[in-house]
Amino acid sequence: MRVLRACHEMGIAAVVVYSDVDRASLHVRKADEAYPIGAAAARESYLNIPKILDVAKRSGADAIHPGYGFLSENAKFAQACADAGVKFIGPTAAAMEAMGSKTRARQAMEKAGVPFVPGTSRGVESFEEADQVAARIGYPVMLKAAAGGGGKGMRLVDSREQLRSFLDAARSEAERSFGDSEVYIEKAIVNPRHIEMQVLADEHGNTVYLGERECSLQRRHQKVMEEAPSPIVDADMRRRMGEVAVRVAQAAAYTNAGTVEFLVDEKKNFYFLEMNTRLQVEHPVTELITGLDLVHLQIRIAAGEKLPFTQKDVSIRGHAIECRIYAEDPDNNYFPSPGKITLLLAPSGPGIRRDSGMYEGWNVPIDYDPLLAKLIGYGSDREQAIARLTRALNEYFVGGIKTNISLFRRILRDADFRAAKLDTGFLDRMLKRPETSSVDSKEAEVAAIAAGMFAALGATSAASANAANSSATAIDAAASKWKEASRREALH
Amino acid sequence: MLYDVTIDGKNYRLDLNRADGRWSCRLDGRELAVDAVLARPDVLSLRIENLAYEIKLERVANDLHVWVGSTRFAAEVRDPRSLRGRARAGDDHGPRKIVAPMPGKVVRLVVREGDEVEAGTGVAVVEAMKMQNEIKSPKKGTVQKILVNEGATVNAGDVLAIVE
Numbered sequence: 001m002r003v004l005r006a007c008h009e010m011g012i013a014a015v016v017v018y019s020d021v022d023r024a025s026l027h028v029r030k031a032d033e034a035y036p037i038g039a040a041a042a043r044e045s046y047l048n049i050p051k052i053l054d055v056a057k058r059s060g061a062d063a064i065h066p067g068y069g070f071l072s073e074n075a076k077f078a079q080a081c082a083d084a085g086v087k088f089i090g091p092t093a094a095a096m097e098a099m100g101s102k103t104r105a106r107q108a109m110e111k112a113g114v115p116f117v118p119g120t121s122r123g124v125e126s127f128e129e130a131d132q133v134a135a136r137i138g139y140p141v142m143l144k145a146a147a148g149g150g151g152k153g154m155r156l157v158d159s160r161e162q163l164r165s166f167l168d169a170a171r172s173e174a175e176r177s178f179g180d181s182e183v184y185i186e187k188a189i190v191n192p193r194h195i196e197m198q199v200l201a202d203e204h205g206n207t208v209y210l211g212e213r214e215c216s217l218q219r220r221h222q223k224v225m226e227e228a229p230s231p232i233v234d235a236d237m238r239r240r241m242g243e244v245a246v247r248v249a250q251a252a253a254y255t256n257a258g259t260v261e262f263l264v265d266e267k268k269n270f271y272f273l274e275m276n277t278r279l280q281v282e283h284p285v286t287e288l289i290t291g292l293d294l295v296h297l298q299i300r301i302a303a304g305e306k307l308p309f310t311q312k313d314v315s316i317r318g319h320a321i322e323c324r325i326y327a328e329d330p331d332n333n334y335f336p337s338p339g340k341i342t343l344l345l346a347p348s349g350p351g352i353r354r355d356s357g358m359y360e361g362w363n364v365p366i367d368y369d370p371l372l373a374k375l376i377g378y379g380s381d382r383e384q385a386i387a388r389l390t391r392a393l394n395e396y397f398v399g400g401i402k403t404n405i406s407l408f409r410r411i412l413r414d415a416d417f418r419a420a421k422l423d424t425g426f427l428d429r430m431l432k433r434p435e436t437s438s439v440d441s442k443e444a445e446v447a448a449i450a451a452g453m454f455a456a457l458g459a460t461s462a463a464s465a466n467a468a469n470s471s472a473t474a475i476d477a478a479a480s481k482w483k484e485a486s487r488r489e490a491l492h
Numbered sequence: 493m494l495y496d497v498t499i500d501g502k503n504y505r506l507d508l509n510r511a512d513g514r515w516s517c518r519l520d521g522r523e524l525a526v527d528a529v530l531a532r533p534d535v536l537s538l539r540i541e542n543l544a545y546e547i548k549l550e551r552v553a554n555d556l557h558v559w560v561g562s563t564r565f566a567a568e569v570r571d572p573r574s575l576r577g578r579a580r581a582g583d584d585h586g587p588r589k590i591v592a593p594m595p596g597k598v599v600r601l602v603v604r605e606g607d608e609v610e611a612g613t614g615v616a617v618v619e620a621m622k623m624q625n626e627i628k629s630p631k632k633g634t635v636q637k638i639l640v641n642e643g644a645t646v647n648a649g650d651v652l653a654i655v656e
Contacts, residue, residue, distance in 0.1 A: 152622070177622065220623075327621075335593045336621040343534050343548060366595045370621045394562055399534065399550040409562060447558045447565040448504040449519060450538055450547040452495040453528045454558075455569045456508045457536075 001027050001357050003065045006295035015059040017052055019045035021365040026357045033059050040367040046070040047179075049080050056086045063087035063302055065295075069369065072278040073147075089302040090256050091277050098252040099275040103146045103184050105252075106272075112251040114244055114272045117263060119186030127164055130185060134163060137187045143167060145174035146182035151221030153177060156188055189271070191423040193264040194218065195230050196276075197245035198286045200297060201255045202307045209242030210290050211316050213282055215261075216422040217411065219334065224404075224427060225411060226282035227321040228289050231382060231420035232268065241270055248275060257283075257298050281324065281374070284353060288320035288378045319382040321389055325356075327370035329402035338366040343399030347392035351378040351385070354392075364401055372403065382420070386412055410435065498568040499558070505572075588630050590653045592646040596620030601642055607635045609655060616640070616652050629655050 004027055007014040016031040021040040028034045035055040038045040045051070047070055056064055064086055066072035072090065079093035091099075099105045106121040118137050123146050124130040134141045134157065143166060145153025153174030155166040167183065175181040193216045201207040214230035215223045233241070245260035252275070259280050261273040283294050301307070328334045344360040356373035364370065375396065377389030390412045396405055411417050414430055495506045507518040508526075517526040529537045536547040548559040558567045600617040603609060614626040615635070629635075636656040640646060 173624070329593070332593050333625075335625055336596070336623060337594060338621070339552070342552075343550065345535070345548070366620050368621060397548050397559065399548060400552060406562065443560045443563055444499045444502060444565060445504070445519060446538070446540060446545055446547075446560045447499045447563075447567060448497045448506060449508075449517060449524070449526060449540060450536055450545070450549075450560065451497050451499065451556070451558050451565075451567040451569050452493075452506040452508050453526075453536060453538060454547075454549050455495060456493055456510070457528070457530050 001030065002355055003067060003295055004030055006293065006299065009293075010296060010299060012299070015055065015061050017046070017055050019367075021367055024362060026359060026362070035059065040365065042070060042368075049074075049077050052077075053080060053084050053086065056081075056084065061086060063089050063299070065089040065298070066278065068279060068281050073276070087302050089298050090279075091252075091254050091258060095252045095254045096277045099248075099254065099258070099277050101146050101182075103182065105275055108251055109248060109272050112247060114248055114251075115270065117186050117189060117271045117273070120184045123182035123184050124167075127167060130163060130167055131160070133185050134160070137185070140188040140190065142186045142188040143170040143183050144186065145170065145178060145180070146184055147178040147180040148174060151218070153183065154221045189263050189265055191266075191425040192216075193230070193232065193423050194223075194261065194273075195233065195241070195264050195270065196259050196261040196280075197241050198280075198283070198294075199245050199249045199254070199258050199260060200294070200301070200307065201249055201258070202301045203255050203304060204306050206307045206310070207246045207249050207254070208307060208309070208311045208314060209245050210286050210292065210294075210314055212238060212241060213280075213285055214422065215282065216424050217427055218424050219427050219431075223282065223324065225321065225323055225408065226285055227319065227382070227385075228285035229316055229319065231422070232264070237268060237270075244270075244272070248272065256301050257294055281371070282322050284355060284374060284376045285320040285322050288353065288376060289316050289318055290314060291317070318378055318380050319385045320376055320378045321382075321385045322374050322376045323389065323393070323405075323408040324371055325373040325375060325396075325398075325408075326404050327364045327372050327401050328404050330404050330407050331402075334404065336366065336370045337402035338364045338370065339401040340364075341398060341400050343397065345395065345397040347375070347395035349388075349392065349395075351388040352376070352392045353378065358398070372398070375408075386418065494572055496570045496572045498570075499565045501566075587636060587654045587656045588633075589651045590615055590627060590629060590655060592618055592627065592648055592650045592652055593625075594618070594620050595647045596625075596645070598640050598642055598644045598646060598652070599624060601638060601640075602626075603635050603638075603653070605635050605638050609633060609635060615655075618646065618652075627652060631655060 004014045013032040015033040016027050017035050017037045018028050019038060019040050037051040064081055071077040075093040075096035078088045078096055081088035098108055103122050109116055120133050140156060140158045143155040153170050155170045157163050157166050170183045171181045174183055195212050195214055197212050198210040211228060212230050212233050213226050213228045215226045217225040248260050249258060257279050259276040262270040263273050264270045287294055327337045329337045340363045341358055341360055353376040358372045375392060377385045379385035379388055393405055393409050493508050497504045497506050505520055509516050515526045517524045525541050527539045531537050534549040538545045538547050545560060550557040556567045558565045596618040598616055599619045602614045602616060609629040611631050613629045615629050616627045617624050618627055633655045635653055637654045640652050
């Protein structure tokens with residue numbers, strides 16, 4: 001949807017592909033042309049390069065934007081696009097090869113003198129090798145999928161006893177998610193900050209950095225909330241990190257949008273972590289503080305244009321915070337919660353941006369990542385951004401499925417969050433503390449009156465349709481009908 | 493209209509009547525000035541003594557929930573004149589069913605029938621939306637029965653195993 005919107009803003013017709021379960025998804029509804037490419041399993045559809053290129057050929061598409069997931073960091077796909085004469089909106093296959101594999105990126109960066117965390121720069125071959133490396137650098141260590149991203153195939157290992165089973169788990173998850181089981185080891189920096197730098201490079205040798213994003217709020221190594229700028233980065237640190245990021249990009253002859261990720265320790269030392277060779281989910285916070293449209297710029301760069309500005313033109317204004325709204329149940333260990341959205345009330349108003357793929361009546365499929373929407377608050381400073389976001393979250397309502405909206409309310413009122421004391425262990429610590437629930441009896445009374453009122457109003461409409469029914473049974477009947485419907489859908 | 497309303501386990505007696513477009517409301521005998529507009533299906537603009545609320549109604553399966561602001565309440569509405577009583581007492585004793593909390597695929601069974609488990613022991617791994625989730629035993633006991641095979645597709649609420 002994000003890319004589709006940019007295309008339409010630029011007067012470009014948008015062709016989309018979809019899998020069987022995504023026929024009703026928003027991107028198909030809003031597209032100019034839409035082509036089915038197979039079954040729900042990503043391997044059959046969104047990861048199937050020949051099918052996607054066939055659609056490009058049949059539709060006469062000039063270029064392909066790979067989005068954020070699936071093939072977006074796949075060098076083979078970028079190469080296949082080049083071979084088929086379709087422009088891939090992103091870096092070249094060679095740059096992706098160099099950066100896309102975390103291990104190879106590390107080898108290149110060692111040469112370029114970029115600071116990095118101790119560990120292996122190649123995948124480990126065996127348990128014995130992993131055991132030796134872990135013993136050398138010292139526990140805790142982090143296992144990571146070489147082809148990885150989004151926390152898949154990643155495990156924190158505290159002790160030697162856990163190593164074997166976690167290595168197997170990381171490998172099988174890496175194989176399933178990326179078709180590549182290569183896993184490497186790094187020393188785990190305990191409770192670091194995760195801060196990343198956005199870069200943009202055209203095809204004429206110009207590379208700029210667009211400021212950092214603070215992405216320390218993570219659960220299971222998945223980003224949950226991001227903000228820009230980082231509360232701990234000052235102008236000097238931004239310049240130093242930015243210059244390293246530009247050096248990283250230039251070392252790989254990188255083009256288009258990319259992100260250089262750093263771990264930052266308590267003394268604000270930063271270590272190169274990896275480069276994401278695609279547009280990131282959290283790019284809107286950078287757009288809001290720089291006033292740039294990154295997708296527009298990606299398309300213009302891919303069309304061979306020069307960057308329309310230089311580093312000194314880039315300035316940062318205000319503060320932006322993004323919440324990733326997921327279909328998951330905060331009261332049940334954040335399990336995925338697919339299903340039909342029965343009611344959707346969406347926020348708007350000053351300083352609020354909502355990039356959403358959901359709509360009322362849509363069935364959230366079980367097959368893909370449960371990201372439903374991104375809600376971004378912007379303000380002249382961090383406090384105002386928090387206030388606006390809090391207000392918007394209170395307006396947001398998604399009925400029928402569970403979402404993590406309540407988690408963001410909790411984060412935003414947390415004293416440590418407000419004081420910007422963030423690190424990657426923040427969320428786990430916060431979630432361990434019992435939630436101070438302050439349900440007052442007054443609200444319960446309001447709920448009681450409301451429930452009766454719904455019944456009374458429902459009775460009025462049900463009475464005309466079915467005079468004999470009492471209001472209570474009318475609600476029961478509606479509920480059981482709904483249950484049947486959801487069962488039927490679950491069967492297909 | 494007389495209603496017995498249960499909100500998060502607490503009972504209220506509610507008397508709601510409308511005459512000439514005006515509501516009269518008694519909650520457990522207390523008279524309250526109330527007025528309501530159904531803004532759209534499942535969304536109610538409610539005024540109680542000039543305090544304004546936007547109420548959302550959520551129905552999933554047989555459960556009814558009422559949202560007041562950001563707080564969610566389990567609600568049950570009954571007509572006291574009908575004979576329909578409340579069903580089901582809780583089943584805290586004896587065997588406990590371990591159910592799939594969401595639809596997905598059983599990628600691995602961690603225990604076998606007859607295994608001893610502690611509360612919190614992983615029983616099965618269910619994958620949904622590319623995330624593997626370990627389903628844990630709610631109590632200490634013996635795995636009496638396993639009702640699914642590895643590779644099986646399950647719906648939310650399907651019983652995976654029974655711990656005695």
